[in-house]
Amino acid sequence: MPTFVYMTRCDGCGHCVDICPSDIMHIDKVTRRAYNIEPNMCWECYSCVKACPHQAIDVRGYADFAPLGHSVRVKRDEEKGVIAWRIKFRNGQKDMDLLAPITTKPWGTCIPQLRDVPAPSKEERDSELLFNEPKYLRLDDGGLNTLKSNGLKLKEGVYY
Amino acid sequence: MAYETIVEDNIDILVCGAGLGGTGAAWEARYWGQDKKIVIAEKANIDRSGAVAQGLYAINCYMGTRFGENNPEDHVRYARIDLMGMVREDLAFDMARHVDSAVHQFEEWGLPLMRDPKTGAYQREGRWQIMIHGESYKPIVAEAAKKSADKVFNRICVTHLLMDESKENRIAGAVGFNVRTGNYHVFKSKTVIVAAGGASNIYKPRSVGEGARSRVVCALVIRLGLRVADQRRRQDDPDGEPHRTGPVQGRLRSGGCILPAPQDLHPELPGRRV
Numbered sequence: 001m002p003t004f005v006y007m008t009r010c011d012g013c014g015h016c017v018d019i020c021p022s023d024i025m026h027i028d029k030v031t032r033r034a035y036n037i038e039p040n041m042c043w044e045c046y047s048c049v050k051a052c053p054h055q056a057i058d059v060r061g062y063a064d065f066a067p068l069g070h071s072v073r074v075k076r077d078e079e080k081g082v083i084a085w086r087i088k089f090r091n092g093q094k095d096m097d098l099l100a101p102i103t104t105k106p107w108g109t110c111i112p113q114l115r116d117v118p119a120p121s122k123e124e125r126d127s128e129l130l131f132n133e134p135k136y137l138r139l140d141d142g143g144l145n146t147l148k149s150n151g152l153k154l155k156e157g158v159y160y
Numbered sequence: 161m162a163y164e165t166i167v168e169d170n171i172d173i174l175v176c177g178a179g180l181g182g183t184g185a186a187w188e189a190r191y192w193g194q195d196k197k198i199v200i201a202e203k204a205n206i207d208r209s210g211a212v213a214q215g216l217y218a219i220n221c222y223m224g225t226r227f228g229e230n231n232p233e234d235h236v237r238y239a240r241i242d243l244m245g246m247v248r249e250d251l252a253f254d255m256a257r258h259v260d261s262a263v264h265q266f267e268e269w270g271l272p273l274m275r276d277p278k279t280g281a282y283q284r285e286g287r288w289q290i291m292i293h294g295e296s297y298k299p300i301v302a303e304a305a306k307k308s309a310d311k312v313f314n315r316i317c318v319t320h321l322l323m324d325e326s327k328e329n330r331i332a333g334a335v336g337f338n339v340r341t342g343n344y345h346v347f348k349s350k351t352v353i354v355a356a357g358g359a360s361n362i363y364k365p366r367s368v369g370e371g372a373r374s375r376v377v378c379a380l381v382i383r384l385g386l387r388v389a390d391q392r393r394r395q396d397d398p399d400g401e402p403h404r405t406g407p408v409q410g411r412l413r414s415g416g417c418i419l420p421a422p423q424d425l426h427p428e429l430p431g432r433r434v
Contacts, residue, residue, distance in 0.1 A: 021204040047208040083295045102296035105270030108303045114190040131191040136261035138226040145232050145257040
């Protein structure tokens with residue numbers, strides 16, 4: 001399902017060029033609009049469709065399973081924290097509006113800057129714990145599982 | 161067109177690859193090295209790169225010790241049976257005992273995890289897997305990495321790691337190129353975390369015909385003479401789906417560094433320095 005661009009909606013901002021993992025969304029040098037330079041190499045990942053601020057990019061299904069007339073549209077909104085899909089079948093029998101959350105918190109605000117949190121002590125550095133452990137392991141007072149705490153022994157080699 | 165050579169010097173920690181593993185590594189590295197210079201080199205764009213980039217509606221491995229569901233040794237047993245005994249149990253155990261804290265942090269960052277309405281525990285869809293609204297799984301974790309790293313180089317494909325000529329058995333950085341401009345990038349770094357991924361299911365005893373992985377991560381380190389400890393499975397995904405090595409591995413790797421310990425050097429490879 002390679003992408004294509006509605007030239008009249010595209011303003012050449014380049015968000016799709018930035019995000020495309022396959023590096024095939026380019027800006028046409030003459031028209032200054034984005035286009036898919038190599039539809040065969042499209043991953044159909046929808047990254048550019050979601051990144052486009054003008055909903056100028058659409059995805060065309062292959063004729064064998066999704067003949068012309070269908071559409072799979074998406075709008076991702078970080079501010080509202082939702083993603084909305086509209087899936088239309090060409091026979092008109094199905095027209096689905098799907099809404100799902102993409103985040104439960106205001107975008108990006110609940111991730112701490114680790115440069116500013118209290119630095120780990122020497123004791124912590126020498127331990128086997130990662131950041132936020134042991135607290136976040138179980139969100140109770142339990143510590144890190146070890147072979148000893150779980151009454152286990154490590155046997156050498158391959159066995160059944 | 162002439163290509164430029166761009167040198168980034170004085171890096172303390174270079175992370176090659178910004179999938180879920182690399183982003184997790186950068187995050188964890190910032191905590192343990194708060195004043196260090198952390199740089200990420202990623203061949204696509206950090207917001208949408210790696211195997212969960214396009215979204216994943218599940219976290220494939222969650223112990224749920226908090227809800228009394230599984231202990232790490234249960235997962236080791238599963239992995240051992242699944243792989244006919246050929247598994248590094250120490251690594252599997254270590255991954256399993258840390259995985260829950262990563263998931264709990266994701267929830268705090270805003271990743272929508274589904275809950276079982278009756279029990280209040282995370283909604284299961286199998287013994288190990290939990291259900292999430294994961295369209296922005298990667299962008300959320302990428303936010304954390306971008307906050308943690310000093311610099312993120314997008315579109316840089318790292319091709320070789322560099323060893324230090326003056327100090328024995330010491331990494332010196334990495335080189336790569338910009339996939340878009342063709343410019344040559346040199347990263348001089350004291351430590352390198354290789355999270356290039358692409359190695360899951362390369363070797364899997366119970367199936368054939370799969371494994372279209374590029375094994376970039378192995379390709380990078382094998383040339384230095386490192387022995388790849390466990391390429392048989394992804395540690396975090398008992399379902400064996402061909403994707404990421406995962407945030408937990410990234411976090412674990414960031415605790416140490418990937419410099420070859422002498423005993424880990426392969427005797428037949430040119431990188432051997434013992």
